[in-house]
Each structure stands twice: as C-alpha cells, then as structure tokens.
Amino acid sequence: MDLNQLWRIISTPDNVPIVLLMIVVPFYTWYGLSQAFANDRLVVQLEADPALAKTHHRKTQPWKPGWARDVHVWPYLLRIEFLAAIIVTLILMVWSITLNAPLEEPSNPTLTMNPAKAPWYFLGLQEMLVYFDPWIAGVVMPTLIILGLMVVPYIDENPLGNGYYTYKQRKFAIWTFIFGFIILWVSMIVIGTLIRGPGWMWFWPGTTWDHNRLEFTVNRDLPDVFGLKGRVAKIIFGAIVMGLYSVAGAIGIHKLLNLTPFARKIYKRMSLVQVVVMQVFLISMLALPLKMVARLVFRIKYVWVTPWFNV
Amino acid sequence: MPEKNGTDGPNGAAGNGSDSSSAGGNGAKKRVAVIVEGAKAVRTQATQEIKALKHPEKTDLWKSMLRVKHDETPRSRALGVLSNVFLHLHPAKINRDAVAYRYTWGMGGMTFYVYITLVFTGTLLMFYYHPSKIVAFRDILYLEHDVPFGKLLRNMHRWGAHLMVIMVELHMFRVFLTGSYKSPRQFNWVVGVILLVLTLLLSFTGYLLPDDQLGFWAVTVGTNMARATPLLGHDGPFGRQLGMTPFNDVRFGLLGGSIVDANALLRAYIWHCVAIPIIASTFMVVHFWRVRKDGGISGPAPVMLESEIKEPRKF
Ligand code: HEM
Numbered sequence: 001m002d003l004n005q006l007w008r009i010i011s012t013p014d015n016v017p018i019v020l021l022m023i024v025v026p027f028y029t030w031y032g033l034s035q036a037f038a039n040d041r042l043v044v045q046l047e048a049d050p051a052l053a054k055t056h057h058r059k060t061q062p063w064k065p066g067w068a069r070d071v072h073v074w075p076y077l078l079r080i081e082f083l084a085a086i087i088v089t090l091i092l093m094v095w096s097i098t099l100n101a102p103l104e105e106p107s108n109p110t111l112t113m114n115p116a117k118a119p120w121y122f123l124g125l126q127e128m129l130v131y132f133d134p135w136i137a138g139v140v141m142p143t144l145i146i147l148g149l150m151v152v153p154y155i156d157e158n159p160l161g162n163g164y165y166t167y168k169q170r171k172f173a174i175w176t177f178i179f180g181f182i183i184l185w186v187s188m189i190v191i192g193t194l195i196r197g198p199g200w201m202w203f204w205p206g207t208t209w210d211h212n213r214l215e216f217t218v219n220r221d222l223p224d225v226f227g228l229k230g231r232v233a234k235i236i237f238g239a240i241v242m243g244l245y246s247v248a249g250a251i252g253i254h255k256l257l258n259l260t261p262f263a264r265k266i267y268k269r270m271s272l273v274q275v276v277v278m279q280v281f282l283i284s285m286l287a288l289p290l291k292m293v294a295r296l297v298f299r300i301k302y303v304w305v306t307p308w309f310n311v
Numbered sequence: 312m313p314e315k316n317g318t319d320g321p322n323g324a325a326g327n328g329s330d331s332s333s334a335g336g337n338g339a340k341k342r343v344a345v346i347v348e349g350a351k352a353v354r355t356q357a358t359q360e361i362k363a364l365k366h367p368e369k370t371d372l373w374k375s376m377l378r379v380k381h382d383e384t385p386r387s388r389a390l391g392v393l394s395n396v397f398l399h400l401h402p403a404k405i406n407r408d409a410v411a412y413r414y415t416w417g418m419g420g421m422t423f424y425v426y427i428t429l430v431f432t433g434t435l436l437m438f439y440y441h442p443s444k445i446v447a448f449r450d451i452l453y454l455e456h457d458v459p460f461g462k463l464l465r466n467m468h469r470w471g472a473h474l475m476v477i478m479v480e481l482h483m484f485r486v487f488l489t490g491s492y493k494s495p496r497q498f499n500w501v502v503g504v505i506l507l508v509l510t511l512l513l514s515f516t517g518y519l520l521p522d523d524q525l526g527f528w529a530v531t532v533g534t535n536m537a538r539a540t541p542l543l544g545h546d547g548p549f550g551r552q553l554g555m556t557p558f559n560d561v562r563f564g565l566l567g568g569s570i571v572d573a574n575a576l577l578r579a580y581i582w583h584c585v586a587i588p589i590i591a592s593t594f595m596v597v598h599f600w601r602v603r604k605d606g607g608i609s610g611p612a613p614v615m616l617e618s619e620i621k622e623p624r625k626f
C-alpha cells in the first residue's frame with residue numbers, strides 16, 4: 001500500500017474537481033431519486049383511490065386550501081438567486097485561496113509528459129482510446145454522444161414524468177441515462193484520473209506508479225482467433241460479426257422494451273423512425289462496454305479488420 | 312431630491328445679514344431675529360431632507376434610474392422585476408413550488424452565475440496576457456508573482472471553469488430526471504446540448520493558453536484525435552484516399568499548422584476569448600428565452616397517472 005502515491009494523485013490540484021465530482025454525483029443522484037420515490041409512492045396512493053386523485057393537489061410539496069398558487073418573483077425567487085450567487089462566490093473564493101492552479105514547466109515538444117492526460121472531462125474519450133482506434137474514440141463516439149443526447153426528447157414517447165421526479169413511470173429512460181452518464185461517462189473519468197498511470201497502464205489506487213513497468217500482453221484480432229488468413233475472408237468475417245452483434249442487440253433491446261404491459265404501451269406509441277434511431281444509438285452505446293470486456297478479459301484487439309479501418 | 316423651495320430658501324434668509332453692526336437698536340434686533348428664523352428654516356429643511364434619505368427609493372434620482380415608483384403594492388413589485396433589464400427574464404410571479412431548491416437544484420442559474428464570474432475574471436486576465444509563444448508562459452509567471460491578486464485571479468478563473476463543467480453536467484442530469492425535455496421543451500434541450508459542447512470547448516481551448524507542459528500535451532493528445540477523422544483526417548479511414556496530408560486536413564485547420572505551436576496558441580486564444588464566448592452567450596440568451604416561452608420552469612408539476620395517458624396522435 002503506497003498511501004503517499006494515492007495522496008499525490010488525489011491532491012494534485014487538477015484532480016480535485018474529480019474528487020468533488022465523486023461526491024456531488026452520488027449526492028445528487030440520491031437527492032433526485034429520493035424525490036422520485038416519494039412521487040412514486042404518491043402515484044400508488046392516488047391510483048388506489050380515484051376519489052382522492054380527483055381532489056389531491058398531486059405533489060409531495062405541502063399544500064393548504066387558500067394558499068396563493070403563485071408567489072412574487074421579488075422577493076421569493078430573487079432572494080434565493082442572490083443568496084446562491086453569494087454562496088457560489090464564497091466557495092470559489094475559498095477554493096481559490098486555498099488551492100493554486102497548476103503550472104508545469106514551459107511547454108516542450110521534445111519532452112513527453114508521461115502520462116499525458118487530457119483535461120479531466122475528456123478522460124472518458126481518452127480511456128476509449130484503449131479499446132478503439134482514434135477515429136472511433138476521438139471522432140465517431142463524441143459525435144454519437146452529442147447527437148444521441150440531442151435526439152433524446154424526440155424519441156422518448158413516454159408522456160408520463162413531464163416536470164416531476166419519478167422512477168416507476170420512466171424506468172427505461174432513467175436506467176439508460178444513468179448507465180450512460182454515471183457508469184460510462186463519470187466512472188471512465190474516475191478511472192482515467194485515479195487509476196491510469198505512466199504508459200496509460202492500470203495501477204490500482206494505492207499501488208506505486210512504476211515508470212519502468214512493462215506489460216507484455218498479446219492482443220489478438222478476432223479473425224486470427226478463428227484462424228482466418230485471407231484479407232477478404234477477414235473483411236467478410238468482421239462484417240458478419242458486427243451484423244450479428246447489431247441484430248442480437250436490436251432483439252435484446254426490443255425484448256427489454258416489451259418487458260411489462262406499460263412498457264409495451266409506450267413502445268407502441270413510437271413511430272418506425274423513432275424505433276430505428278433509438279436502436280442505432282443504444283446499440284452503439286452498448287458496443288463500448290462490450291468491447292471493453294472483449295479487450296480486458298479476452299484480449300481481443302480488433303473485431304473487424306480491413307485495409308482501410310479497424311473496429 | 313424633492314424640490315421643496317416652499318418658504319424661505321437658504322438664499323433669501325442669509326442674504327443681507329452682513330451689515331448688522333452698522334445699524335443700532337431696534338433695527339439690529341430685527342435683523343438678528345430674521346437671521347435666526349432663516350437659520351431655523353434651513354435646519355428644518357435639512358432634517359427633512361436627511362429623513363427623506365432613509366427612503367432613497369422615493370427620490371427622483373432613484374426613480375430616474377429604475378423607472379418605477381417604489382410603493383408597497385403588488386403592482387410595483389411586479390414592475391420592479393419586469394421593467395429591469397437584468398431581471399426581466401423572470402416572470403412577475405411564479406408557481407410557489409417552483410422556487411423550491413430541491414426541484415431545480417438551482418443548477419442552471421448557478422452555471423450562468425459561474426459563467427459571468429468567468430467572463431469577469433477572464434477579462435481581467437486578458438489585461439496581463441499576450442497570446443504569443445515568446446511571452447505567454449512568462450505572463451503567467453508575472454501574473455502569479457507580481458500582479459496584485461494575480462494568483463487569486465488565475466485560480467478563480469481556473470477553478471471556476473472546472474466548477475462550470477461540473478454544474479452543467481449536473482444541470483443536465485436534473486433536467487433529465489425531471490423529464491423536463493418533454494413537450495414543449497424538446498428544442499430547449501437541444502440548445503442545452505449545444506451549450507454543453509460549447510462549455511467543454513471553452514474549457515479545452517483555455518487549457519493551452521498558459522503554454523506549459525500540462526496544456527501542451529493535453530492539447531496535443533486532444534488534437535491528435537482530429538488527424539484520425541474519417542474522410543477529413545490524414546490518418547483516418549479513407550483520409551489518404553481522399554488526398555489528406557498533415558498539411559491540409561482538419562487538424563491543420565484547428566492548429567494553424569501541423570504541430571501545436573505559435574499559430575495554435577493564437578487560434579486557441581481567439582476561440583477562447585472571443586469566438587466561443589460570443590457564440591455561447593448567444594445560445595444562452597436563446598436558452599433562457601425558450602425557458603420563458605415554453606411556459607417557465609417545467610415543475611414541480613402535478614403527477615400524472617397511467618390511466619390518464621391520452622391516445623397518441625395518429626399519422
Ligand atoms: C451553459 C450552460 C447552461 C446554462 C447557463 C443553463 C441555464 C439554464 C437555466 C438558468 C434554466 C432555468 C432552470 C434551472 O435553473 O434549472 C435552464 C433550464 C433548462 N435547461 Fe439549461 N443551461 C445550460 C445547459 C443546459 C444543458 C447542457 C441542457 C441539456 C442538455 C439544458 C437543458 C435545459 C432545459 C430542457 C431547461 C428547461 C427545464 C425546465 O423547464 O425545468 N441546459 N437552463
């Protein structure tokens with residue numbers, strides 16, 4: 001156990017935001033979901049009692065007859081905003097007084113930093129470089145993430161849960177987002193910050209960063225595992241594997257979306273275009289953890305090998 | 312100030328008090344009485360005016376700046392918000408539950424506030440920074456060691472940038488968990504995604520500016536991915552076939568050269584300090600405008616039951 005190394009990583013000024021991230025993300029997940037569960041309990045109560053559903057104000061917030069529905073922005077909202085501004089300023093001040101922004105040696109193209117890390121919010125992409133070629137990790141995946149986020153409102157046909165926290169009414173959507181945001185995005189940032197050391201090798205927290213460590217791993221391409229030789233055979237084989245994965249993924253997602261009567265009802269509302277778009281993005285998203293497993297567990301480098309690109 | 316030149320103004324009273332010594336007896340007494348009276352009048356007026364200062368919002372000066380009367384009426388409270396250029400993005404009244412912190416987490420608003428802080432500190436930093444390979448690094452050293460509060464300034468800009476990225480992501484998380492992107496707010500979510508990308512780009516372009524090892528290698532790693540862009544990068548799929556070389560592909564366009572050097576520094580500077588802030592500010596204006604036009608904050612809305620789902624529109 002090398003606590004000194006661990007402390008050096010955690011207390012590197014530029015890593016402090018990640019430590020902060022590891023606190024606020026779980027906190028706000030809990031904060032949001034606990035409100036979701038409270039609303040879900042209310043929904044159960046109202047569904048069991050139609051008479052109550054007619055009269056209830058349908059929020060977990062307190063309500064008394066005779067209360068005004070609206071309040072003045074001044075002072076009721078503006079005072080919160082001013083207070084928030086003061087608090088944020090204070091936090092930023094204290095943070096800036098206690099911790100100095102990093103400044104390394106002057107830039108030097110002949111002296112490579114090891115490890116050379118991207119800013120923390122791009123560490124997810126840099127981590128992907130381990131599993132994919134740069135054109136996928138650096139260009140295709142970011143594009144898919146941005147486009148995928150943009151289409152979310154246009155493929156989510158579930159009319160429930162508009163403007164209130166809920167888990168029960170939007171299970172699939174919530175799980176998808178938590179999977180993408182927390183399990184893929186945030187945890188890859190954490191891995192990139194705390195675990196990746198020199199040579200972008202895996203150092204468990206608490207172990208020493210050994211700059212001379214060498215790793216001998218033999219990664220093989222999937223076609224080679226199957227003993228394929230010819231170039232054309234490899235291209236066709238890769239295309240078939242990718243096709244099989246897509247079909248299997250599509251069927252699996254289709255099954256998932258028909259799991260419960262409620263899910264089926266929502267699924268029926270979707271147009272064909274919506275289904276296809278959603279499938280494309282979900283299948284691409286799932287490819288990432290699958291490729292990670294293939295690489296880390298089965299030592300597979302590429303699945304689809306062609307003269308122009310490798311996947 | 313209220314212009315009350317009612318009785319004797321200060322001028323009238325003090326006017327001819329100078330020759331009181333020359334005249335005798337009665338005349339002198341009268342004059343003294345006039346002067347005393349005049350002084351009393353000045354005193355009462357002064358106390359009145361000082362008292363009026365306790366309500367600066369009632370003065371003409373104040374009214375000329377803020378354009379509304381400051382009465383204790385709901386109407387003037389509403390006008391106080393609506394007729395103020397900085398506050399008019401707010402409605403006059405909002406739902407009583409929408410001010411609850413636990414619904415929005417205040418994240419969007421705080422993101423915006425941190426952005427303003429960054430514009431402010433960033434502008435101050437620009438006074439001390441030259442985007443040139445020769446002096447950029449030295450400017451940072453100068454800023455840290457010689458400029459009064461320079462270190463604090465730089466720290467605030469740096470940590471503010473990190474804070475903004477964290478807050479934007481949390482804001483998006485809350486918008487998702489509350490389903491606030493659903494009709495009619497679909498497009499504002501798209502605007503939001505653009506803002507997310509712009510926030511990351513702002514942060515990234517700023518990373519190179521100190522011209523130290525950290526920024527240099529981070530940007531080298533980052534832009535090296537651009538060379539692998541399919542079709543448009545010289546290392547990307549089909550790039551070679553389309554005639555891409557290190558000297559004409561997207562990476563060259565981003566860096567203004569084939570390596571991270573003086574041109575890259577200048578380009579990062581211009582993107583960071585001019586172009587992206589203008590674009591991001593524009594999108595923020597649209598974003599806030601849409602929040603208002605889409606009917607304000609989405610909730611907390613009354614929960615809906617499964618049995619209340621309406622039939623989807625038919626094609
Ligand atoms: C620079 C970044 C951003 C700023 C300054 C910003 C600011 C705001 C503010 C002040 C609000 C009002 C409600 C609140 O405070 O939560 C808001 C609402 C909203 N934002 Fe953002 N936002 C940003 C980025 C984003 C992103 C990344 C998304 C989503 C991808 C997004 C989507 C939305 C939506 C859909 C609403 C309406 C929510 C509702 O009505 O409840 N925004 N934004």
